[in-house]
Amino acid sequence: MSDTETLDIGVLGYRFMGKAHANALARLPMFFPDAPNVRRHTLIGRDEDALADAADQFGFEQTATDWETVIDDVDVFYNLGPNHVHAEPSIAALDAGVPVFCEKPLAPTLADAARMRDAAANAEVPAGCAFNYRFVPAIRYAKQLIDAGELGDIHHVRGRYLQDWLVDPEAPWAWRMDNERAGSGALGDLGAHTVDLIRFLVCEHTGEIDRLSGQLQTFVDERPVYGTDGTIKEHRPVTVDDAYTAQIEFENGAVGSLEASRFATGHKNDHTIEIHGSEGSLKFSLERLNELSVLTGTNRGYETVLVTDEDDPYVDAWWPPGHVLGWEHTFVHENYEFLSAVAGGGPFEPSFATAYDVQVVLDAIEQSDSAGEWISLP
Amino acid sequence: MSDTETLDIGVLGYRFMGKAHANALARLPMFFPDAPNVRRHTLIGRDEDALADAADQFGFEQTATDWETVIDDVDVFYNLGPNHVHAEPSIAALDAGVPVFCEKPLAPTLADAARMRDAAANAEVPAGCAFNYRFVPAIRYAKQLIDAGELGDIHHVRGRYLQDWLVDPEAPWAWRMDNERAGSGALGDLGAHTVDLIRFLVCEHTGEIDRLSGQLQTFVDERPVYGTDGTIKEHRPVTVDDAYTAQIEFENGAVGSLEASRFATGHKNDHTIEIHGSEGSLKFSLERLNELSVLTGTNRGYETVLVTDEDDPYVDAWWPPGHVLGWEHTFVHENYEFLSAVAGGGPFEPSFATAYDVQVVLDAIEQSDSAGEWISLP
Amino acid sequence: MSDTETLDIGVLGYRFMGKAHANALARLPMFFPDAPNVRRHTLIGRDEDALADAADQFGFEQTATDWETVIDDVDVFYNLGPNHVHAEPSIAALDAGVPVFCEKPLAPTLADAARMRDAAANAEVPAGCAFNYRFVPAIRYAKQLIDAGELGDIHHVRGRYLQDWLVDPEAPWAWRMDNERAGSGALGDLGAHTVDLIRFLVCEHTGEIDRLSGQLQTFVDERPVYGTDGTIKEHRPVTVDDAYTAQIEFENGAVGSLEASRFATGHKNDHTIEIHGSEGSLKFSLERLNELSVLTGTNRGYETVLVTDEDDPYVDAWWPPGHVLGWEHTFVHENYEFLSAVAGGGPFEPSFATAYDVQVVLDAIEQSDSAGEWISLP
Amino acid sequence: MSDTETLDIGVLGYRFMGKAHANALARLPMFFPDAPNVRRHTLIGRDEDALADAADQFGFEQTATDWETVIDDVDVFYNLGPNHVHAEPSIAALDAGVPVFCEKPLAPTLADAARMRDAAANAEVPAGCAFNYRFVPAIRYAKQLIDAGELGDIHHVRGRYLQDWLVDPEAPWAWRMDNERAGSGALGDLGAHTVDLIRFLVCEHTGEIDRLSGQLQTFVDERPVYGTDGTIKEHRPVTVDDAYTAQIEFENGAVGSLEASRFATGHKNDHTIEIHGSEGSLKFSLERLNELSVLTGTNRGYETVLVTDEDDPYVDAWWPPGHVLGWEHTFVHENYEFLSAVAGGGPFEPSFATAYDVQVVLDAIEQSDSAGEWISLP
Structure with a gap:
């Protein structure tokens, strides 16, 4: 140093x-x-x-x-x-x-x-x-609730990440559409977030994702490359998915549905997570990242909780209750945790090992899509 | 007569x-x-x-x-x-x-x-x-929008029907949990609605569901039969699904995710449909059945449309704008249409032929679940 | 008889x-x-x-x-x-x-x-x-919560009834715009509902409305009368209010804001009630009349409660949970109660005496508007 | 320099x-x-x-x-x-x-x-x-819409700022509760924001606030001062308002309702603005400050617009669409504008002259509360 x-x-x-x-x-x-x-x-x-x-x-x-x-x-x-x-x-x-x-x-x-x-x-x-997204206060709060057993046994998990920046067939080609450079499309770019978040939230309780069925779809096969004068110079093939879906089953029998798209008209950065357990349910949406919808205990409906109180995760570092945070704050939180681990010599999660486990799921989704059948994870 | x-x-x-x-x-x-x-x-x-x-x-x-x-x-x-x-x-x-x-x-x-x-x-x-549910004014209005091309080419379809009346393992056994009598569980009871509604809304544009992957899950394998004195007399096996999910692909390449559950804690009768096309999107929820969320034309976000205007489907028969209808009104509308067809000698949709087509999809979901692979529909 | x-x-x-x-x-x-x-x-x-x-x-x-x-x-x-x-x-x-x-x-x-x-x-x-509107299940449920002390001491009350059918200056004249026949405009037609509902919900706890300030406004002073051929035959003066607002204070010091309009573009029949007490809060909207937003006990945010459970007021007469009711059901409930009172010889609320008390408030709002000062109620 | x-x-x-x-x-x-x-x-x-x-x-x-x-x-x-x-x-x-x-x-x-x-x-x-709050992108966007005539003639304005940090009578005394130091309570602290925002948005079209009726209320008259050991040392009087309401009328006849409270249980920093014009309406809530609800043109309902596109005010300085901003970003924007004015020698709004005009309104609300009558503004 x-x-x-x-x-x-x-x-x-x-x-x-x-x-x-x-x-x-x-x-x-x-x-x-x-x-x-x-x-x-x-x-x-x-x-x-x-x-x-x-x-x-x-x-x-x-x-x-x-x-x-x-x-x-x-x-x-x-x-x-x-x-x-x-x-x-x-x-x-x-x-x-x-x-x-x-x-x-x-x-x-x-x-x-x-x-x-x-x-x-x-x-x-x-x-x-x-x-x-592990470092969104509302997500941390969700994990606290789940770990405290407030949702009971987990039965259902749903994760969906919707964007629309490719719905126009004339949207320009970019490296993210090339299999060599990006590896995959919506699956790796968006689905990776979803898989990580869901594993973070529930796998201590549901066990790992045991098996899955994957589906990839490319709606537009090639896209224009524009010159600096705005004219189309060439078309390049899109060799990644525009969208994917997955059905998953966890070791404990819980089931899940995953999905992402770059063709979801009107959705800019809409990452949603929904979980139902035997005792409660919760919903999260990235476009309203200060909120968590929670149904626990004797609740009859979902509470819209503004996760900005002093004792909410990371919030005491910022502003008083109700003074909402933005997307970028998640980076401050993760950098804080990562650099603290570096300085203190402690572990950091998500580690490369954890990220590899995410990759195993993404890879299985691709395999399943190719094979047209369910894949059991190792 | x-x-x-x-x-x-x-x-x-x-x-x-x-x-x-x-x-x-x-x-x-x-x-x-x-x-x-x-x-x-x-x-x-x-x-x-x-x-x-x-x-x-x-x-x-x-x-x-x-x-x-x-x-x-x-x-x-x-x-x-x-x-x-x-x-x-x-x-x-x-x-x-x-x-x-x-x-x-x-x-x-x-x-x-x-x-x-x-x-x-x-x-x-x-x-x-x-x-x-074909006879909900908001669903009819959605179909008008889709048929008028307001959503453009359909890329994504999502249908989900969530209830929670079986999440308690002590909830009593009923005929709906018996394969002989019900045929299936959430799949037939709830999924049938979803499949019919989605086919009604989009198949003229997307073509038929071409192939699918299905997943059925039973979370509680047997349930008590209670005597009139409230004690448990016996346990009977649950031989149908408590929940299902499906991935679907239409002839035009559009993709979809379907799901239903009787274990979605906090959801009573929550049937939602979401559709994304190249020009617009829409969302519907049965628990707010007077509303349709619509994104079309130059809209930047979803409009929450209260489908209670005089020129909305079936609404002129009822009350002035803003005086909302309930679940039961769908039965009045369908009875009106069916009996008018009987009296007038005309056709009625959904017919038995159409309902058979729904059954083909449900059956394929079960087949796919058994086989662990995608099923192509005839 | x-x-x-x-x-x-x-x-x-x-x-x-x-x-x-x-x-x-x-x-x-x-x-x-x-x-x-x-x-x-x-x-x-x-x-x-x-x-x-x-x-x-x-x-x-x-x-x-x-x-x-x-x-x-x-x-x-x-x-x-x-x-x-x-x-x-x-x-x-x-x-x-x-x-x-x-x-x-x-x-x-x-x-x-x-x-x-x-x-x-x-x-x-x-x-x-x-x-x-006293007979909306969600309103009855709200009253149960208030009467059970779930909101604690009431500090704030808000009532607002918004429609937009007169925002077009060419909308035709009708008896509802004539002071002789209607008595008042938005105030009597819409505000009467709000005043009754608020009194029903809170006055047992707050005491009566003690004093108030009223404001009436007429945005369009005359309106066309159309002939059967669609041409304008004449213009008649609008001698009632298009909108009103009121500030109110209850005997216990709780304060309130009331409002109604026929010029609230985009609102068809939007009657909302909001109440804040020392222990909780609630919100109701007529356009989503099956729901009540409730914050009580240890809730951090509002719960969106679907008031359609069997033990919710009047609901057992109708359909299973989640099968929503409409506007017209309120009439069934009130007719049931009124006719039961007639047959049984019991009292019925709201009685003429109660409705008179509402009228006293409406009258005071008009007086206050004329005088430009607060009016103490008798 | x-x-x-x-x-x-x-x-x-x-x-x-x-x-x-x-x-x-x-x-x-x-x-x-x-x-x-x-x-x-x-x-x-x-x-x-x-x-x-x-x-x-x-x-x-x-x-x-x-x-x-x-x-x-x-x-x-x-x-x-x-x-x-x-x-x-x-x-x-x-x-x-x-x-x-x-x-x-x-x-x-x-x-x-x-x-x-x-x-x-x-x-x-x-x-x-x-x-x-003038520097929230959604508020700037709202002003663009209003200035472009998208709402037509303004009829109604509503502004409400709700917090709940004083609802507990044992909440400690602070300088904000002392008339000498704070001048007023919710009125100056919260209402000042509302009055400024409303004047910013509509007064070019409605003319100034012409007359108003004000109401101030203090629910808890004295509060404890705690020692460092957590015991109550003394009680000090609360000499400001815990809540205020106002009825306002603009020069063009538009009417408005204003309100703020520190006793609105469950609301942390909930500043909402609603405006209805002859051609459209809009709604804003600070707790969802990336969004603007907009009803214009042929819209039937409110669009929930996520104001995070590149061409939205200030947004191109930050992140891609859908990557939401927080409360603190408003300070960056206002500092940018103020310092640019300092460096460039240009004007800055809101200026002291503008802020004085806000104070005139706040003062008139207090006067009106004391007098129990409407006050005409100079």
């Missing part, structure tokens, strides 16, 4: 996720004063001009185009690049003893994910996967 | 559905004055005392314990008995040239449903299946 | 309210078998052709154009005419010992209302005012 | 508002790169230890206990202290040519507010009042 008090962070990726994590790092001191001190040390990317602008805006001290050199210089490595560059840099960093925080899904293929999991298992530093 | 102006109705079944249809018949003259005149002629059942009470309360002129004799005396036969008595009386009535209105699902087995469909095909009178 | 078992009902008024009550009378035997038997005896109106049609549709045995003669022939008199014909026939009936059920508001003026109250006080038969 | 590129900010107040503004200042560079550079220069307060801790956490370079000396050292003065210290420091700063950003309400008395307005009028630098 470059000095005993401050963690130098190297970050690969400077677009959407780069901004989200840079913001989180910048906000820690004011809201989580017991978080480790961090320095936004090096921002890594390929396009030097764009990178320099981003580093300036995001408060990084320097930039680099070669991640390999950076690993030696930093205390922590954040891998926020496209899915196909998750494996090599992350493994290299872990092999060098540098803690890694990697965006989700862990990797485009199960094989890559396995290599990452193994590298993490051999390292003595935390390797975390940035499933940020 | 017993006289030229009034239709004599014979009704088999005097419990929940008997009451719902008797009420509908009673209300027609005041609200649908152009409906045929009807006489509540004979109420048919087995328990003579209970039957007499019901006939008195429901306004029937007489009772009978033998449906065979009644068929000759009435102009229309309503079969509202348990699923396992749908086939014989309905077929006999149709063979005798008597129009039949039968509760859903059409039959406990596909074979029985096929026989009923064939009898209807050979008869020259209407044979209708009472899928009453 | 014409015979010992059946009450002959004479009904003045055959339009909207005539239909609503005729329907209620017709439905009693099937759903409230312990209700008195009734005969729809005579329907009273002025336009003989329209009246004959209505009598036929609503199931009345005969018609009359002169209410005075009818009073002697019937056991119960329903006064469902425009507000300005509430007083004379109701008083005459009561003076003749005939029970009266009168639509709301009790009268166009406080003086008329006082005469009606006095007539009722001198009669030995029930005189009821048809504030039907 | 201390250097040509960076604005040195002096901030009086280091509690809730101090944190909210410090956070906003810290976030500007990453999200609003065209904002002026700022230095968190001096944090001003009385308790030196607490102040030092806050300065450290909030990133201020130094602290001071005497605001007078700071004014000379900074480029901008933020007055975030209790209401009774708004006037003197703000006036002194303005007299010294230092721009002032002052928390709301402008002052505890109208006289103080007038002095502040006059000082601002004589200064050649911006004097802004921090009514942050």
Whole structure:
């Protein structure tokens, strides 16, 4: 570590996720004063001009185009690049003893994910996967309720992640539509969140997902690439799913339905989780992330709970009751937890091992779709 | 016909559905004055005392314990008995040239449903299946929107029917939990509604359901039979599903998720339909059946439309805008349509042929569950 | 009484309210078998052709154009005419010992209302005012909660009744816009419901409304009268309010805000009540009349309670949980209660005395508006 | 200005508002790169230890206990202290040519507010009042709709701000309950926001608030002061309102109802605005601040619009559609606008003059409450 008090962070990726994590790092001191001190040390990317602008805006001290050199210089490595560059840099960093925080899904293929999991298992530093929705206060509160037995035995789980940014067939091609780079489409990008969240919430009680049936669908097979003048230069094939559904069964017999789409007209970032147990039920929607709908005890209907009280998870760090948080706060919370684990030497969840387990489910969904039959998970 | 102006109705079944249809018949003259005149002629059942009470309360002129004799005396036969008595009386009535209105699902087995469909095909009178949710004004309005192209090409369909009356393992055994009598559980009782409604709404545009994967689950394997003193006399096996899920794919590539449960704690009669097309989306919930959530045209979000305007389907028969209708009104509407078809000699939908098609889907869900693989529909 | 078992009902008024009550009378035997038997005896109106049609549709045995003669022939008199014909026939009936059920508001003026109250006080038969919203199951349930102390001490009350049928300045003139006939506009037509409902719910706990400030507003001063050919024949002045607001204070210091409008674009029949007490809160909306939003005990947020369980008020007469009721059911319930009081000789609430108290509040709102100052109620 | 590129900010107040503004200042560079550079220069307060801790956490370079000396050292003065210290420091700063950003309400008395307005009028630098809710994207979007005529002529306005932190009579006394220091209670603290927001949204179309009736209520007259050991040391009188209501009328005849309370059980920070015009309506709730309910054009019902699209106000600075913002973002937006005005020499709204106009309304509500009659505004 470059000095005993401050963690130098190297970050690969400077677009959407780069901004989200840079913001989180910048906000820690004011809201989580017991978080480790961090320095936004090096921002890594390929396009030097764009990178320099981003580093300036995001408060990084320097930039680099070669991640390999950076690993030696930093205390922590954040891998926020496209899915196909998750494996090599992350493994290299872990092999060098540098803690890694990697965006989700862990990797485009199960094989890559396995290599990452193994590298993490051999390292003595935390390797975390940035499933940020675990860090929504309402989700943490939901887990508290479930763990306290307020829902009784879990019978039903439902997870759905709806977006609509591809419903227009003329929407431009992007790397997220390419199987080589993204691994999958809605399944990996959105479904990974759902699978992680559901496993986080219920698997201690239901056991693991035991078997599943998967369905992938691509509604538009190719998409235009636009030139800088706005004209279509070419069409490239869409080699990932636009949408998926899954039926799942847990070890205890609970059943579930999963779904995601980029064709759900009118839905921008609508991630919903619903759970029914023998004693209660709950519902969560990401577009109203400060709320949890809860039915427990003698309730006749769902309570719309605004999860912004002082004793709600993470809330005392922020504002008084009713002063709602936003999507970005989830990144502050996960960075706080991850960096605290790095500094304190403790474990961090979701780890690479946990993220690998998510990948097993995603892979089984693809397998099942190909085979047209249910798949039992290992 | 017993006289030229009034239709004599014979009704088999005097419990929940008997009451719902008797009420509908009673209300027609005041609200649908152009409906045929009807006489509540004979109420048919087995328990003579209970039957007499019901006939008195429901306004029937007489009772009978033998449906065979009644068929000759009435102009229309309503079969509202348990699923396992749908086939014989309905077929006999149709063979005798008597129009039949039968509760859903059409039959406990596909074979029985096929026989009923064939009898209807050979008869020259209407044979209708009472899928009453087609007659919710908001559902009719939804169909108008879809047929007018307001949603564009359909990509996603979701149907879910949630109840919770069996979540208590001590809830008593009933005929609905017996495979012989009910055919199936949540699948036939609730899923039949969902399949019919979805087919009604979208299949003209998506084509038929092409293939599907089904999953059935029974959470509680046996249930108590209580004596009149409230003690448990015996336990009987539950031989039907408590819940089902299905993944479906339509001919045009649209995908869907279906689900029903009797274990969804806190949900009493929560039938929801959601559809996403290339140009719009809609959502419906039976517990708020006067409303339709609609996103079309330049809408950015869903409109919560109160479907109670004068020009909304069936509404001009009732009350001014904003004076909401209830669940029972769907029965008035379907009885109006069915009896008008009987009197006018026209077709009625949903017919036995249509209800058979629903049964094909339900049967395929069961087959798929057994086989653990996707089933292609004929 | 014409015979010992059946009450002959004479009904003045055959339009909207005539239909609503005729329907209620017709439905009693099937759903409230312990209700008195009734005969729809005579329907009273002025336009003989329209009246004959209505009598036929609503199931009345005969018609009359002169209410005075009818009073002697019937056991119960329903006064469902425009507000300005509430007083004379109701008083005459009561003076003749005939029970009266009168639509709301009790009268166009406080003086008329006082005469009606006095007539009722001198009669030995029930005189009821048809504030039907007291008979919504969710409202009854709300009252149970309040009376059980679940809300603690009441601090805030809010009542709002929004419609939009007059927002178009070209909407036709009608008797409801004429001060002579209607007494007031939104205030009497809508506000009467709100005042009655709030008094019903809280006044046992808060004491009476002690003082208030009223505001009336007329947005469009005159409206067209259209000929049968659709052309405008003349314009008539609007001499009533299009909207009102009120601030109220109860004897215990609780405060309230009331409001109604016929200019609330997009709202069809949106009557909402909100109450906050020291221990809980509740919200009700007529457009979702099967629901009550409740916050009590350890609740953190409002529960959306579907008030359709068997033990909810009036619900056991109808359908299983989750099978929702509509607006018209409130009329069945109030007719059941009123006619039971008539047959049983018991009291009925809301009585003319209670309806007079409502009128006192409405009158004070008008006085306050004229005076531009707070008015203390007697 | 201390250097040509960076604005040195002096901030009086280091509690809730101090944190909210410090956070906003810290976030500007990453999200609003065209904002002026700022230095968190001096944090001003009385308790030196607490102040030092806050300065450290909030990133201020130094602290001071005497605001007078700071004014000379900074480029901008933020007055975030209790209401009774708004006037003197703000006036002194303005007299010294230092721009002032002052928390709301402008002052505890109208006289103080007038002095502040006059000082601002004589200064050649911006004097802004921090009514942050003007800077919610959904509110800006609402204003765009209103200004574009999408709602037509405004008839109704409703504003309500509900909290519940005082409903417990044992809740501790605080300066906000003292008339000398706070000026008023719910009225100034919450009602000021409502009055500003409503004036911002509609007054260009309705004209000013012309006359009003006000009502103030204090439910609990004295409250305990607790010692550090948790025991009650004394009781102090509550000399402000716990709740207020107002009826208002605009110059064009539109009417409105205003209300706020600290006794609305279950409501944490529930600020709602509702507006009905001849062509449309809208609804906003602060607890769901990413949403605006909109009814315009051919809409039949309200659209629930998630105001997070790229072209929504301020949103392009943040995250992709559907990635919701929180309460604190309003402070970033208002600081961006205020500091841009300071740097660019332009005007800022809401100015002290505007905030004075709000105070006139608040003062009239108090006058009306005392007089028991309507008050016409100047």
